Amino acid sequence: MKKPELLVTPTSVSHIHDLANAGADAVMIGEQRYGLRLAGEFSRADVAEAVKAAHQYGMKVYVAMNAIFHNDKVDELGDYIRFLAEVGADAIVFGDPAVLMTVREVAPHMKLHWNTETTATNWYTCNYWGRKGAKRAVLARELNMEAILEIKKHAEVEIEVQVHGMTCMYQSKRSLIGNYFEYQGKVMEIERKKYEKGMFLYDKERDNKYPIFEDENGTHIMSPNDICIIDELSEMVDAGIDSFKIDGVLHEQSYITEVTKLYRRAVDLCAENRAQYEKEKDELLAKIEAIQPKHRPLDTGFFFKETVY
Amino acid sequence: MLLKNDKISEIIDGKRVIVKKPELLAPAGNLEKLKIAVHYGADAVFIGGQEYSLRANADNFTIEEIKEGVQFANQYGAKVYVTANIYAHNENIPGLEEYLQALEQAGVHGIIVADPLIIETARRVAPKLEVHLSTQQSLANWKAVQFWKEEGLERVVLARETSAQEIREIKEKVDIEIEAFIHGAMCSAYSGRCVLSNHMTARDSNRGGCCQSCRWDYDLYKLEGDKEIPLFDENDAPFAMSAKDLNLIRAIPAMIELGIDSLKIEGRMKSIHYVATVVSVYRKVIDAYCADPDHFVIREEWIKELDKCANRDTAPSFFAGMPGYNDHMYGSHSRKTTHEFAGLVLDYDKETQMVTLQQRNFFKPGDEVEFFGPEIENFTQVVDKIWDENGNELDAARHPLQIVKFKVEREVFPYNMMRKEN
Ligand code: SF4
Numbered sequence: 001m002k003k004p005e006l007l008v009t010p011t012s013v014s015h016i017h018d019l020a021n022a023g024a025d026a027v028m029i030g031e032q033r034y035g036l037r038l039a040g041e042f043s044r045a046d047v048a049e050a051v052k053a054a055h056q057y058g059m060k061v062y063v064a065m066n067a068i069f070h071n072d073k074v075d076e077l078g079d080y081i082r083f084l085a086e087v088g089a090d091a092i093v094f095g096d097p098a099v100l101m102t103v104r105e106v107a108p109h110m111k112l113h114w115n116t117e118t119t120a121t122n123w124y125t126c127n128y129w130g131r132k133g134a135k136r137a138v139l140a141r142e143l144n145m146e147a148i149l150e151i152k153k154h155a156e157v158e159i160e161v162q163v164h165g166m167t168c169m170y171q172s173k174r175s176l177i178g179n180y181f182e183y184q185g186k187v188m189e190i191e192r193k194k195y196e197k198g199m200f201l202y203d204k205e206r207d208n209k210y211p212i213f214e215d216e217n218g219t220h221i222m223s224p225n226d227i228c229i230i231d232e233l234s235e236m237v238d239a240g241i242d243s244f245k246i247d248g249v250l251h252e253q254s255y256i257t258e259v260t261k262l263y264r265r266a267v268d269l270c271a272e273n274r275a276q277y278e279k280e281k282d283e284l285l286a287k288i289e290a291i292q293p294k295h296r297p298l299d300t301g302f303f304f305k306e307t308v309y
Numbered sequence: 310m311l312l313k314n315d316k317i318s319e320i321i322d323g324k325r326v327i328v329k330k331p332e333l334l335a336p337a338g339n340l341e342k343l344k345i346a347v348h349y350g351a352d353a354v355f356i357g358g359q360e361y362s363l364r365a366n367a368d369n370f371t372i373e374e375i376k377e378g379v380q381f382a383n384q385y386g387a388k389v390y391v392t393a394n395i396y397a398h399n400e401n402i403p404g405l406e407e408y409l410q411a412l413e414q415a416g417v418h419g420i421i422v423a424d425p426l427i428i429e430t431a432r433r434v435a436p437k438l439e440v441h442l443s444t445q446q447s448l449a450n451w452k453a454v455q456f457w458k459e460e461g462l463e464r465v466v467l468a469r470e471t472s473a474q475e476i477r478e479i480k481e482k483v484d485i486e487i488e489a490f491i492h493g494a495m496c497s498a499y500s501g502r503c504v505l506s507n508h509m510t511a512r513d514s515n516r517g518g519c520c521q522s523c524r525w526d527y528d529l530y531k532l533e534g535d536k537e538i539p540l541f542d543e544n545d546a547p548f549a550m551s552a553k554d555l556n557l558i559r560a561i562p563a564m565i566e567l568g569i570d571s572l573k574i575e576g577r578m579k580s581i582h583y584v585a586t587v588v589s590v591y592r593k594v595i596d597a598y599c600a601d602p603d604h605f606v607i608r609e610e611w612i613k614e615l616d617k618c619a620n621r622d623t624a625p626s627f628f629a630g631m632p633g634y635n636d637h638m639y640g641s642h643s644r645k646t647t648h649e650f651a652g653l654v655l656d657y658d659k660e661t662q663m664v665t666l667q668q669r670n671f672f673k674p675g676d677e678v679e680f681f682g683p684e685i686e687n688f689t690q691v692v693d694k695i696w697d698e699n700g701n702e703l704d705a706a707r708h709p710l711q712i713v714k715f716k717v718e719r720e721v722f723p724y725n726m727m728r729k730e731n
Contacts (some may be wrong), residue, residue: 069453070450071450074450096450119396119423121398122396125426140396142515147398168502170498174552174631184541185633199540221550223503306511308513309513309514
């Protein structure tokens, strides 16, 4: 049976070696100048090194260029894309059509993955971006299992689904943390303070904690729980979903590696020895629960939820 | 610098006038609001049908009502656009073709869309509809605009995050109609990139289910080891993502000089009083500037007038650059309007000076009220005796939609409105 690729976001170049050993098939990296909410910051030199390291293990490297671009960066997109083509990146992850246009101009053979995070919600639109040049669509996290399977059934492009980790709930261009400090009159050191790690918003009514951080792309607010469906992979494996992503953003390197190992085991069993997968899957889930940071409960995201409107 | 694509002004009889007057585009949540918006001077309105639009709670239009709305608008030479700007899920695909065909047959001028599914389906089954790209796509650079132009779209609504300078560059590089917001409530997120409501209330914000979770209060903490350190003092207002409402009245001249094609007011859920007030103010600003741009000054009374229907503080947002803390609302997220809508004029008898008015809020003899409308200059007067339809004197106009009569010294016209201070 076809096995979905296991795609992971590393925190650094050295982490790639660990992830290779843990069983990742591909990594997604990048820098915040062009990419959104990455687990690690990879300069150009890092990207070049990462590609070399990953390819040595037969792993693919996808580079994030999925920011929402304003005019100021449009002119430098071509240079970055040319660089990525030169160092041998396997695909570029984009949301903004400006990236697609520039790839057509400067590196027409570069593979493209369409990922706007929230707007890949139906199969027609996935195929639309396929006709425009994307090889893969990364589905919105707000879809349930049924919708995902139906998209896969009609898809003419590869389908990537996030199976583990945090997701983004909100991105604003505004400097919301900096503005709040300024409003409080804590003007001192805002520039430094607003970029600090470990901040979260507490929602009393729901008793939830939402990680929040600021970077070059604005303010990001993240989901209160980590998705984990290590025990619910069968239907998607059967449907032939092309890639499972473990998103490591805001997690420790060792945690990401450990989770990768467990998913490697789960995917292999699920594809090759279903009976054993059924037997072992609760144990795999328990192993993730055991290493889960205290403030990050697990849940199943939107996979088994109904949303209304 | 001169813009390549548009000729904005000309010298006529020694005086500069604006020859490229932007469209004033107003929201219309139902048929009554559509009529008011058009009557008060909107060049175009945008409405929501019963499906595919982002205001799931608005009392959206049936196809029959859309037809009637289009006919009404046509009498004024105004256009009707229908928003169909959800990000569709698989389950929304059936029925889309029939819906778009029905819009085309109803005579709708264009649709405002975000999802390529709806763009391509409209092209295929309802080619007479103009297709405008919604702000839900968060379009913020010229190259992305170029992409959508090559896809054949007539117009794009830019991301709310674009500044005047950025809009100018886009205008210079790409020949396409640009629509930009001038007034109303705003997402504080990049549009289409917020799923707070999905997480917090299981309602899909990209299909109209947003419950404005960005306006709720949160507490900001920092994690140090396992310790949670509050980043606020006892007396600080809590953290919120809430943005003040947009108000670009002072920027209208600049927007006209940039050659922006359509100036959009937000708010399909707002009352007819709001629509009438905001549309008439911007109508006056645009007309005055276009007639004599070099001697134009913003009149304080226009700014005050806008304030009469505002229930939230306002700010210019991204037009002039990055919004600071002053563009946000902390603590209280809304306030009472200074004025309230008291009645809608149905008729006026010049002989007897009697107005026939539909009550919209309590008023009584002795109250000072203000009348406004496109045919008149605002004026105030004190209400004298009030009668019901059958000539019985009333101690007050108590009932919503009740028809009442009383004396109004100056001539008023149907659709004029009466408001009173709170
Ligand atoms: S919660 Fe706020 S930012 Fe999010 S979609 Fe609703 S209005 Fe926009």
